[in-house]
Amino acid sequence: MNKDKRIIIVGAGSTGSSVAYHLSKITDSEIILIEKRGIGSGMTAFSSAIVRTHYSNEIVAKMALESRHIFESNRENLGFYRTGMITIVPDSLKDRMEENVSMLKGLGINEQNLTEHEASRKFPWINFDEGEDISYEIDSGYADSVLTANYFAKNAIDSGVKFIRDDVYKIENEQGRGKVVLKDGKIITGTKVVLCTNVWTNKLLSRSGFGEEELLPIKVSPHPVILFKRPNTISGLLPIVSDLVDKDYYKFEGESLLSGGNLRSELDNTNIDPDNPPLEVPMDYVSDYAERISKRIPDMKEAGFHSAYYGMYDNTPDFHPIIDSLTSLGLPNVYCCVGLSGHGFKLSPALGRIVSNLIMDKKDPALGYFRLLRFKNGNSVFKNYEGIGTVG
Numbered sequence: 001m002n003k004d005k006r007i008i009i010v011g012a013g014s015t016g017s018s019v020a021y022h023l024s025k026i027t028d029s030e031i032i033l034i035e036k037r038g039i040g041s042g043m044t045a046f047s048s049a050i051v052r053t054h055y056s057n058e059i060v061a062k063m064a065l066e067s068r069h070i071f072e073s074n075r076e077n078l079g080f081y082r083t084g085m086i087t088i089v090p091d092s093l094k095d096r097m098e099e100n101v102s103m104l105k106g107l108g109i110n111e112q113n114l115t116e117h118e119a120s121r122k123f124p125w126i127n128f129d130e131g132e133d134i135s136y137e138i139d140s141g142y143a144d145s146v147l148t149a150n151y152f153a154k155n156a157i158d159s160g161v162k163f164i165r166d167d168v169y170k171i172e173n174e175q176g177r178g179k180v181v182l183k184d185g186k187i188i189t190g191t192k193v194v195l196c197t198n199v200w201t202n203k204l205l206s207r208s209g210f211g212e213e214e215l216l217p218i219k220v221s222p223h224p225v226i227l228f229k230r231p232n233t234i235s236g237l238l239p240i241v242s243d244l245v246d247k248d249y250y251k252f253e254g255e256s257l258l259s260g261g262n263l264r265s266e267l268d269n270t271n272i273d274p275d276n277p278p279l280e281v282p283m284d285y286v287s288d289y290a291e292r293i294s295k296r297i298p299d300m301k302e303a304g305f306h307s308a309y310y311g312m313y314d315n316t317p318d319f320h321p322i323i324d325s326l327t328s329l330g331l332p333n334v335y336c337c338v339g340l341s342g343h344g345f346k347l348s349p350a351l352g353r354i355v356s357n358l359i360m361d362k363k364d365p366a367l368g369y370f371r372l373l374r375f376k377n378g379n380s381v382f383k384n385y386e387g388i389g390t391v392g
């Protein structure tokens with residue numbers, strides 16, 4: 001292992017672990033993965049872990065497809081279940097949905113448009129309203145996010161990556177090297193440092209001396225997830241439902257649970273301290289959610305409330321990642337893959353590969369889309385479902 005060309009990765013969620021895994025395959029540099037808690041214990045552990053390819057822009061759809069192939073070929077190690085996914089849009093988004101479906105088909109994704117009548121016959125347990133447009137993505141599903149992060153990290157460690165459990169207090173530039181200062185003052189330097197620190201990125205940058213106006217354009221937005229115990233009439237693995245009319249999504253977890261979240265822009269417009277997230281989802285939020293889901297899936301009227309929790313999204317203005325060096329902050333040897341905006345788990349295999357290319361100075365067509373400067377230059381990553389950030 002070449003210590004002179006050491007690479008330090010901060011954060012061992014699905015992103016950092018995948019970066020470590022991919023880098024370990026293509027470099028002889030020493031790689032150190034630093035995580036303040038456990039592997040996969042950050043927002044990765046709170047993820048709904050839906051693995052879909054229904055995106056409205058080609059570049060991210062391709063990344064999702066590449067990643068889904070990894071989940072499919074590694075089913076057991078990554079805990080992947082193929083369930084299919086139904087997307088429902090209101091009449092106003094019908095044309096856009098149809099455009100998306102033909103774009104996705106062009107990429108080789110097994111996706112079909114259904115009329116309300118066809119969808120009602122195929123999925124009699126869902127109420128579809130007149131005028132709604134439906135797409136069905138056959139190969140989508142969900143995976144086990146903690147297992148996935150641990151699988152990548154374990155493989156990386158087995159290939160020689162060094163894992164350190166510690167808290168990075170600040171990062172600096174020192175004579176052309178990235179300098180990582182741990183909480184106890186210990187210093188580690190590397191030719192390259194990669195931040196995969198999700199909602200905690202700006203806190204680390206603040207501690208490193210950057211002012212409010214220099215921080216990355218990331219809002220930390222709490223998103224509730226609610227779990228229900230399903231009645232026996234609706235048990236087993238069923239397709240995920242992405243209801244863009246009510247902006248809710250439902251995932252049929254295992255035999256008898258349903259977990260659901262919401263995609264409303266009100267949730268995305270908040271910005272909180274990631275070390276002080278709200279703890280309890282208010283019961284009136286839960287009962288409103290239960291009422292909506294019972295309208296969409298009548299069997300759910302008999303469901304029991306199981307539990308609810310808040311996770312946090314690291315939202316950028318266009319709800320797509322920042323994968324770049326922090327040269328504009330005076331940290332040319334520090335890179336980041338952050339701002340995954342509540343949809344980064346499914347992309348983790350592709351993100352690991354793309355970030356590795358960035359670190360190894362290899363060309364990658366995806367990199368041009370995710371630069372930090374795009375927010376200043378007005379080059380946002382295209383999205384077709386306005387107001388529904390994470391579906392972008």
Ligand SMILES: Cc1cc2nc3c(=O)[nH]c(=O)nc-3n(C[C@H](O)[C@H](O)[C@H](O)COP(=O)(O)OP(=O)(O)OC[C@H]3O[C@@H](n4cnc5c(N)ncnc54)[C@H](O)[C@@H]3O)c2cc1C
Binds near residue numbers: 043201347
């Ligand atoms: C409620 C919810 C539902 C979601 N649903 C989906 C979904 O269905 N499908 C999907 O694709 N995505 C989903 N996502 C998004 C997805 O889970 C995340 O984008 C992804 O898991 C983020 O992984 P990460 O490794 O970037 O971040 P994290 O898992 O948060 O990992 C970052 C790690 O960095 C560590 N860290 C931070 N600062 C420091 C420091 N200074 N020193 C050392 N370590 C540090 C943290 O401890 C943490 O472990 C969801 C997210 C949430 C919150």
